[in-house]
Amino acid sequence: MTTDAFHPDHLQPGSMVGPWRILESLGSGNFGHAFKAERDGDFFTLKMAVRPAPGLGGETQELLQEARQVDGRMRHEAATLMANASHPGIPHLRAVDRWPHVSKGYLYIVTDFVPGEPFHVWRKRTHPSAAQLVDIFIEVVRVVAQLHRHGVLIRDLKSEHIIIHPTDHKPVLVDLGSAWLPGGSLLTEGLAPGTPHALPPECVAFVREGRWQQGARFKASETGDLYQLGVFMYEALTLCWPFDPGMPTEELLVAIETVLPRAPHRLNPEAPESLSLIVMKLLEKRPEDRYLDASALSQALWEAAKERSKKSWKVPLELPPEGPAPMTQDEVEERRLQKQEAERRAREVPPSKAEALSREQALEQLSYLTREIEAQVISAEEKEARGKKRKRRAVLVAGACLLGLTLFATGWWWFTPHPSAVLIEKGSAFVSTLHNSRPGRAVLVWLCATLSFGCPAAPVRPLPGDCPQEVVQGMRELGLLQKVYAVVVDINQPGNNLQEGVYHAGKIVSRVVRFGWTGPLPEGTLLYGQLWTEGLTKEWKEAVLGRYTEALLPDGRRIPVCMILGDATGLTIKKKGSKPGEARLQRRMEALPVEMWP
Incomplete structure (x- = not known):
């Protein structure tokens, strides 16, 4: 079958890309x-690269730069695969080409198909034992x-990039688009887009210190990959992360730098x-x-795996029904000593200019990195939605936070330097001191990160607000406002338009269906957006x-829009049969352009 598709997002089953x-x-x-x-x-x-390729028409300097970025990543991923083609844990590279035009088309690479499912999906489905997990590690x-x-x-090593084979359970590492390799393009230097809650502390510190503004480049190292291996193994053993992806960005970054996660x-x-x-x-x-390196790890x-004959290593490794185990007094004391040791080691390092930067500056410096990976956070949050267990856990966490704050109020000297105590004795308000000092801020983050166990909460709906003025003006000039559009909610959802579909929180791509009563967007227009499925009510x-x-x-143009699914409230009541994390909706619905997010 041939196709007249000219953009990767328009490719459908049966379309031909070369052979x-x-x-x-x-x-x-x-x-x-x-x-x-x-x-x-x-x-x-x-x-295949999803951004406009050079030479397809309508380019701006920004689009050309964006295309080169994507092409560069695709090329050096191909180079990485080619350099390691003999290793069984990496897909074998078969082809590198462009489509639909041999020189001006979209760059694509072809590898052997890796059957199986991502590790986190396999982990949730199979309930493996410690003996099985250590083999994968x-x-x-x-x-x-x-x-x-x-x-x-x-x-950018994470469980989503590790595919488990369905028969021998051997892991295969895929998606090396962010890898650094000797002699690669400059796109592989500096900070790589990654997952915020898995960023190594040294990466966060580099951005916070602002050295990149003076032309410095972050020098990635093997130890950064080892840290992300630690995040992966932590998730495998606990079904949680060291740091909760749902934390506010500022608290998440402070936690990564200063907080010791629970073992x-x-x-x-x-x-x-x-x-x-x-x-x-x-x-x-x-x-x-x-x-020291991956070989030492x-x-x-191997040494730890010698215990695999023990009965405790052969049982499914699951959290208790009531959620993570509560913290004992012995663990509190253990963590206090660990934190003291960490602070002692930190004092051995000369202070840098980083402390002169405000948190606002630090967050602004990190924004260019987090924009690339913001959508992955919501996907990660949804991955561990656990219905009733989550509700019970929320109760436990609330009680733990109250207990932790009580302990903090009576024994805050465990965590905070003595100068803070002097401020309080002189009459400074406790809350004011806590919120305006970096040590105090770190203490709050320490408590919250510690007592929330790194298990994500339900995704929170975005706040109402104005649509960017330039976007509204662009929609007005195109005549899109005050119109209604029929859309297929998810282009990958099977079934006909009169059936229901099952939807999950996260990114979504919808397709416009043209009728006489709909607005001017042409048939086949794709709408890129986000779904929130938990913690929302209507009527x-x-x-x-x-x-x-x-x-x-369909002509390849991308335009920014502000559109909502359903009616003017932006909310759509779930259909009967919906489950936590699985919302049932009509497969075809309406979408409305708006000037303000409801």
Whole structure:
């Protein structure tokens, strides 16, 4: 079958990209769209750049730069795969080409298709034991060690990028678009887009200190990959993260730099302490306090795996029904001593100019990085939505926070330097001192990060507000306002337009269906947006909120928009049969342009 599609987002099953026949979409990210493809009876993964390619017309300097960024990432991912083609834990590269035009089209790469599912999906479905997990840890570390020996740094290692084979359960590392490799393009230097709650502390500190503004480049290292391995293993052992992705950005960054997360075996008593200690060493704040390299980590895992014959290593590694184990007095004392040791080591490092920067400046400096990965946070939050268990956990967390604040009020000297006590004795208000001093702020973050266990809360709906004026003006000039549009809510949802679909929180792509009564957006226009499915009500019933911020027209033009799914409230009541994290809606609905987000 041939196709007249000219943009990657318009490719459908049966479309041909050179000799490769598209079978289905495997998902999209910030830089590419992946498809399952077929050729001569064999299956492959085809990943294509999603931004406009040079020479397709209508370019601005910004679009050309954006296209070069995407192309550069795709090229050096191909180079990384080619340099490590002999390793079984990495997909084999088969082709690099452009489509639909050989020189001006969208760059794509083709690798062998990796059957299976992402680790976090496999973990949730199979309920593995510690013995099974340590085998996967060892294999993943072996792949990382191989890459490091070739000078490649992954820089964005996470469970979503680890595919577990359905038969032998061997892990395969995919999506190396953010990797650094010797001799690669300048796009591989500096800070890599990644997942905020998995950023190594040294990466956060570099941005906060503002050295990049003076032309300094963040020098990635093997120890950064080791830290992200620690985040991955922490998630595997506890079904939580070291730091809750749902925390406000400022608190999240302070926590990554200053807070020691609870050890996995403290959160989940079923987790072997030997594996827990390995994870905690990987999560050390200072790179030099982690393992020397991936080979040393591999040896530590082999030593820990000698305990695998124990009965405790062979049971499914699940959290108790009531959620993470509460903190004991012994653990409180242990953490106090650990924090004292961390502060002692920190005092050995000369202070930098970073402390002169305000938190507002630091956040502004980080914004360019977090914009790339903001959508992934919401996806990560949704991943661990757990219905009734989450509600029970919320009660436990609330009680723990009250207990923690009480302990803080009576024994705050455990965490805070004595000068703060002098301020209080002189009559300064306790709350004022706490909120306006960096040590005090860090203490609050320490308590909240510690007692929230790093398990995400339900996604919070965005606040109402004005749509950007330039976007409103653009919609007005195109005649889009005060119109109604019919849309297929999810272009990847199977079924006909009269059926219901099941939807999850996170990014969504809808398609405009043209009728005589609809507005001027042409048939086939794609709307890119976000769904929020939890914690919302309309008319006392559970509801869904949908927003769209970009439209891709069939002629290839992208325009910013402010549109909502459903009626003027932006809320749509869930259909009967909806479950936590799975909202049922009509497959075809209406969308409205707005000048203000409801």
